[in-house]
Amino acid sequence: MKTIEILRIDSLNRSPLIAEGYLFEGSDPTAPSVAIVGAMEGETILPLYTASKLVDFLRHSLDDESKIVGNILVIPSVNHYALNINQRFWPLDKTDINTMFPGYGEGETTQRIAKKLFDALQGYTHGIILETREGISTCIPYIKLFESGYEDLKSAKKFGYRLIHHKSLRPTDTVSLQYNWQLWGTKAYSIICPSDTNIDLNTSNEVFDGIINFLSKNKIIQYKVLSGYESTIVKNRDIEIIKTSKSGIFIPTKKIGTTIKKDEMIGKVIHALEGKVTHRIFSPCDGLIACAYKNGLIFENAVAFRVIKSG
Numbered sequence: 001m002k003t004i005e006i007l008r009i010d011s012l013n014r015s016p017l018i019a020e021g022y023l024f025e026g027s028d029p030t031a032p033s034v035a036i037v038g039a040m041e042g043e044t045i046l047p048l049y050t051a052s053k054l055v056d057f058l059r060h061s062l063d064d065e066s067k068i069v070g071n072i073l074v075i076p077s078v079n080h081y082a083l084n085i086n087q088r089f090w091p092l093d094k095t096d097i098n099t100m101f102p103g104y105g106e107g108e109t110t111q112r113i114a115k116k117l118f119d120a121l122q123g124y125t126h127g128i129i130l131e132t133r134e135g136i137s138t139c140i141p142y143i144k145l146f147e148s149g150y151e152d153l154k155s156a157k158k159f160g161y162r163l164i165h166h167k168s169l170r171p172t173d174t175v176s177l178q179y180n181w182q183l184w185g186t187k188a189y190s191i192i193c194p195s196d197t198n199i200d201l202n203t204s205n206e207v208f209d210g211i212i213n214f215l216s217k218n219k220i221i222q223y224k225v226l227s228g229y230e231s232t233i234v235k236n237r238d239i240e241i242i243k244t245s246k247s248g249i250f251i252p253t254k255k256i257g258t259t260i261k262k263d264e265m266i267g268k269v270i271h272a273l274e275g276k277v278t279h280r281i282f283s284p285c286d287g288l289i290a291c292a293y294k295n296g297l298i299f300e301n302a303v304a305f306r307v308i309k310s311g
Contacts, residue, residue, distance in 0.1 A: 001022055001023065001024055001055075001058070001059055002022070002023040002025070003020055003021070003022060003023075004020065004021050004022075004023055004120075005018060005019075005020055005021075006019045006020060006021045006075055006078075006116065006117060006120045007019045007078075007113060007116035007117060007120075009109065009112070009113065017080055017081060017113075019075060019077065019078045019080070019113075019117070020075070021073050021074065021075040021120065022055045022058075022073070022074045022075075022076075023071065023072070023073050024058050024068050024071070024072040024073075024074075025068070025071055026068050026069045026070040026071045026072070026220070027065070027066040027068065027069055028069050028070065031069045031070035031071075031219060031220065032070045032125040032126060032218050032219065032220050033070045033071040033072070033073075033123075033124045033125050033126065033220065034070065034071075034072055034073070034124055034125070034126040034127065034128060034214075034215065034218075034220055035072075035073040035074075035075070035120075035121045035124040035126075035127050035128070035186075036051060036054065036072070036073065036074045036075065036127075036128045036130070036211070037051075037075050037078065037117070037121070037127070037128070037129050037130065037177065038050065038051030038052075038074070038075060038076040038077050038078070038130050039051070039076065039077045039078065039079060039083055039130070040078045040079050040097045040098050040129075040131075040177075041079060041082060041088050041089065041096075041097075041098070041131070041132060042079055042081075042082025042083040042084070042085070042086060042087045042088055042089070042091075043082070043086055043087060043088040043132070043195070043197070044132050044193070044194075044195050044196060044197055045083065045197075045199065046130075046132065046193045046194065046196070046199060046203070046204060046207065047130030047131065047132065047193055048076055048077050048083065049199055049204055050130055050193070050204060050207050050208050050211070051074055051075070051076035051077070051130060052076045053204070053208055054074055054208065054211060055074050055076065057208075057212070058072060058074070058221075062221065062222075062223065066222075067221055067222040067223065068220075068221055069219055069220055069221060069222060070125075070218075070219070070220040070221075071124070072215070072220060072221075073120075073121075073124065075117070075120075078097060078113065078117060079097055079113075086197070090109065090110050090113075092109065093108070093109075093110075095108070095110045096110075097110050097113055097114055097117075098129075098131070098176055098177055099172060099175045099176065100113070100114035100175060101114050101118055101175055101176060101177045101179075101180040101181075102114065102115065102118045102180045102184075103115025103116070103117070103118050103119075114177075117177075118177070118180065118181075121177075121181065121186070122184065122186075124186055125186065125187065126155075126186065126187050126188070126189075126214075126218065126220075127177075127178075127181045127186045127187070127188040127189070128188075128189055128191060128211065128214070129177055129178055129181075129188065129189070129190045129191070130190075130191050130193060130207075131144070131190050131191065131192055131193065132192070132193050132194070132195040133192055133193075133194070133195050133291065135303075136293060136294055136295050137195065137291050137292060137293055137294055137303070137306075138194045138195050138196050138256065138291070138292060138294040139192060139194055139195075139256060139290055139291040139292075139306075140162060140163070140194070140203075140256050140257045140290055140291075141161055141191060141192065141193055141194070141203065141206050141207045141210065142161050142162065142163035142164065142165055142191075142192050142290070143156045143159055143161055143163070143164040143165065143189055143190065143191060143192070143231070144164075144165050144167055144178075144189075144190040144191075144192050145164060145165070145166055145167065145178075145189060145190070146167055146168075146169045146173050146176075146178060146179055147166060147167065147168055147169050148169050148173075148179055148182060150179075150182035150183060151166070151182065152187045153166065153233060155187055155189075155218075156189055156231065157230070157231040158213060158214045158217040158218060159189070159191070159210040159211070159213055159214045159228065159231070160209070160210055160213045160227060160228015160229050160231065161191075161206075161210050161228065161229060161231055162229045162231065162232065162257075162288075163231065163232055163234050163288075163290060163308065164231045164232070164233045164234065165192075165234050166233050166234065166235055167236065168236055178190050191207060191210065191211070193207055194256075195294065196294070209225075209228065210228060212225055213225050213227075213228050232308070234308055238308055238309055239290075239306050239307070239308060239309070240283075240284060240285050240287065240306070240307040240308075240309050241303055241305075241306055242266075242281060242283070242284070242303070242304050242305040242306070242307060243301050243302060243303055243304060244269055244279060244281065244298055244299075244300060244301065244302055244304050245279055245300065245301070246269045246278045246279040246300055247269070247272075247297075247298060247299045247300040247302075248269040248270050248271050248272045248278055248279075248297070248298065249269065249270040249271075249272055249296060249297060249298075250267065250269055250293055250295065250296060250297065250298035250304065251267060251268050251269075251270060252266065252267040252292050252293075252304075252305075253265055253266055253267050253268065254266040254267070254289055255289070255292075256289050256290065256291065256292050257288070257289065257290075258288070258289050259287070259288050259310075260283045260286070260287060260288070260289060260307070261283070261286050262283055262284065262285050262286050263282050263283065264282065264283050265280055265281065265282050265283075266281055266282065266283050266289065266305060267280075267281040267292075267304055267305065268280045268281060269281070269298060272297070281304055281305070283305075283307060285307060285309045285310075285311075286309070286310045286311050287307040287308050287309045287310045288307065288308045288310065289305055289306075289307055290306050290307065290308050291305065291306035292304065292305050292306075293305070
């Protein structure tokens with residue numbers, strides 16, 4: 001294993017921002033290769049934890065170094081400053097590094113970070129980005145792939161996650177790492193992780209096992225794995241968005257990842273001062289709860305659940 005410096009940004013009032021990567025050189029220079037990017041965001045540490053766990057696995061859990069067949073680069077964290085103070089975006093100007101690609105070496109700080117990171121990621125056949133959901137919600141782990149014309153849905157199934165969200169490409173997505181990485185010839189995938197602030201070991205294991213599945217099935221490592229799910233490809237039209245008609249204390253009665261039936265109660269809203277139930281939330285369809293609002297207080301007309309419709 002080699003530790004390499006990916007980027008260094010000097011600071012006037014604190015230590016420099018130094019992002020490091022861990023390079024595991026494979027035994028076969030012609031084999032597929034992969035780069036894995038952990039936390040570009042703060043506010044949740046699951047991407048950081050998963051990437052660091054992968055570094056430990058590659059160092060200690062393979063009984064023979066030759067079982068690392070293709071080159072593997074793991075960058076556990078890019079945005080240390082945001083992680084340290086539990087903020088989602090770059091703390092100084094609230095910009096998102098993942099909307100700055102391919103970057104600009106003479107631009108703003110996050111543009112320069114994106115440029116240095118993007119330069120270090122060139123030449124890999126595959127790329128994995130660990131992200132968390134936007135907004136006040138949590139979710140089951142899934143793959144996000146843009147409808148860009150460069151995506152590889154068949155290969156994305158090798159992770160073995162339950163869902164692959166084949167998502168319509170918005171104009172703002174063209175400055176994401178996934179899109180630009182694909183544009184430059186790398187098969188890139190975003191793993192969307194739950195945005196919980198605490199580490200749930202079952203969920204973290206699911207995210208980690210998916211990456212190991214992918215590395216094994218692409219013959220980047222030699223490691224026997226158990227097959228995951230037969231991934232379901234989901235379009236925007238397959239997602240039922242369920243909103244509340246009242247504000248108050250939000251209590252989900254079904255967990256994310258649960259299969260539900262039409263007209264089944266999945267949550268309720270309690271009057272914040274009087275304690276009575278003011279609204280019960282029923283599923284309008286059969287399906288799977290993929291995403292749920294995560295705060296205890298919810299506003300009127302807020303999105304409470306996203307359900308993947310079945311049938």
